[in-house]
Amino acid sequence: MSKEKYRPETLAAQGMGRIAQPYLEIAPAIHVSTTYERAADGTYPGKRIYSRADNPTYDAAEALVASLENAAGAMLFSSGQSAAAALFQSLAPGDGILAPRNMYWALRKWLLDFAVHWGLRVELYENASLDDLAAKAATHRPRVIWIETPANPTWEVTDIAAASAIARKHGAIVAVDSTSATPFLTRPIELGAAIVMHSATKYLNGHSDVIAGALATAADDALWQRIRYVRGSGGGVLGPFEAWLVLRGMRTLHLRVAACSSNALAIAERFHRHPKLPHVLYPGLPSHPQHDTARKQQRGPGAMLSFDLGSLEAARRFLNQVKICALAESLGGVESLISLPALMTHASMPKEVQERIGISDGLVRLSVGIEDLEDIIADLDQALLYV
Numbered sequence: 405m406s407k408e409k410y411r412p413e414t415l416a417a418q419g420m421g422r423i424a425q426p427y428l429e430i431a432p433a434i435h436v437s438t439t440y441e442r443a444a445d446g447t448y449p450g451k452r453i454y455s456r457a458d459n460p461t462y463d464a465a466e467a468l469v470a471s472l473e474n475a476a477g478a479m480l481f482s483s484g485q486s487a488a489a490a491l492f493q494s495l496a497p498g499d500g501i502l503a504p505r506n507m508y509w510a511l512r513k514w515l516l517d518f519a520v521h522w523g524l525r526v527e528l529y530e531n532a533s534l535d536d537l538a539a540k541a542a543t544h545r546p547r548v549i550w551i552e553t554p555a556n557p558t559w560e561v562t563d564i565a566a567a568s569a570i571a572r573k574h575g576a577i578v579a580v581d582s583t584s585a586t587p588f589l590t591r592p593i594e595l596g597a598a599i600v601m602h603s604a605t606k607y608l609n610g611h612s613d614v615i616a617g618a619l620a621t622a623a624d625d626a627l628w629q630r631i632r633y634v635r636g637s638g639g640g641v642l643g644p645f646e647a648w649l650v651l652r653g654m655r656t657l658h659l660r661v662a663a664c665s666s667n668a669l670a671i672a673e674r675f676h677r678h679p680k681l682p683h684v685l686y687p688g689l690p691s692h693p694q695h696d697t698a699r700k701q702q703r704g705p706g707a708m709l710s711f712d713l714g715s716l717e718a719a720r721r722f723l724n725q726v727k728i729c730a731l732a733e734s735l736g737g738v739e740s741l742i743s744l745p746a747l748m749t750h751a752s753m754p755k756e757v758q759e760r761i762g763i764s765d766g767l768v769r770l771s772v773g774i775e776d777l778e779d780i781i782a783d784l785d786q787a788l789l790y791v
């Protein structure tokens with residue numbers, strides 16, 4: 405199937421088209437072999453060597469990620485964390501990374517702990533502040549400017565095009581954790597980013613049944629080849645069945661993202677004037693500080709939102725009553741999930757750091773699923789009576 409001719413929705417629905425010869429199967433095959441036969445002259449007629457480097461099951465999934473991101477290539481990894489780590493491990497000791505103060509908590513921890521220990525220089529900038537980004541880029545001279553937008557769990561939106569212009573001025577590249585935006589809302593490479601990262605565990609797969617990651621690249625350059633080497637030699641590869649699940653999930657990505665986002669927008673609009681919810685954080689609301697940037701670089705506001713219930717006690721009473729949304733970490737599945745960052749994902753963070761990045765004790769995060777909208781609203785409504 406010619407990639408240029410079809411829109412992302414068509415490519416996704418067809419999983420990049422029929423790929424499996426000789427039977428022309430509509431669903432792709434899963435290739436489980438770890439190794440491949442050599443010819444007597446030592447060559448590999450099947451053009452594969454060993455499955456730690458790559459696996460034929462990856463082909464359609466990686467081609468689809470690349471196509472959705474309008475990228476020159478894509479690679480699957482064993483998790484979102486290993487995808488991000490592969491990029492940073494491709495750098496040299498002494499290289500600088502400029503990362504947002506608020507970002508996926510475990511990657512923040514990995515950067516400030518592991519990456520620094522390895523000799524990378526890590527500096528933090530204020531999310532969404534281009535002034536701070538420009539000033540720190542000038543003094544810190546980073547090789548990579550990392551952006552997470554919208555940034556979990558307070559959903560600041562960073563202007564990727566403007567950040568990419570700053571990066572170019574200082575000889576850096578921009579890499580974007582686009583997990584919560586998905587390629588259907590934002591295509592960072594078209595805005596100037598060099599690398600896009602996804603926790604494919606989330607929307608790309610969409611069914612909370614696989615841990616996976618992906619990187620996509622603007623250019624098949626030396627950095628990309630280095631990342632490929634890190635994956636193949638470090639061994640952070642995905643199993644073939646998991647790769648197949650990611651491909652299957654992506655076939656409905658556009659439908660799921662549209663349904664979750666429309667539910668989330670309706671919930672945010674309904675609750676942001678609720679007397680018990682003074683702070684609903686959602687890029688789709690005009691009250692969001694970067695609402696205009698979100699409108700500019702996202703095709704829709706997304707399906708993640710957070711709100712502040714004022715205190716830990718109030719949040720606990722609320723969460724005790726919610727029935728539809730399970731209290732659990734993670735996001736991006738067809739089912740709604742709710743979480744309390746201060747006591748769950750961010751519990752290991754010192755209180756002052758939590759406060760600095762806007763995580764109050766009463767902050768509740770909601771990953772909106774595709775359930776019936778009125779059912780979700782009725783459930784949240786009844787739980788709010790207990791706040």
Ligand SMILES: Cc1ncc(COP(=O)(O)O)c(C=O)c1O
Pocket residue numbers: 483484485486508511552556581583584602603604605606615616617734735
């Ligand atoms: C925004 C974001 N980035 C990265 C990750 C890490 O992905 P994984 O859990 O697949 O390693 C997560 C996981 O929650 C995430 O939410």
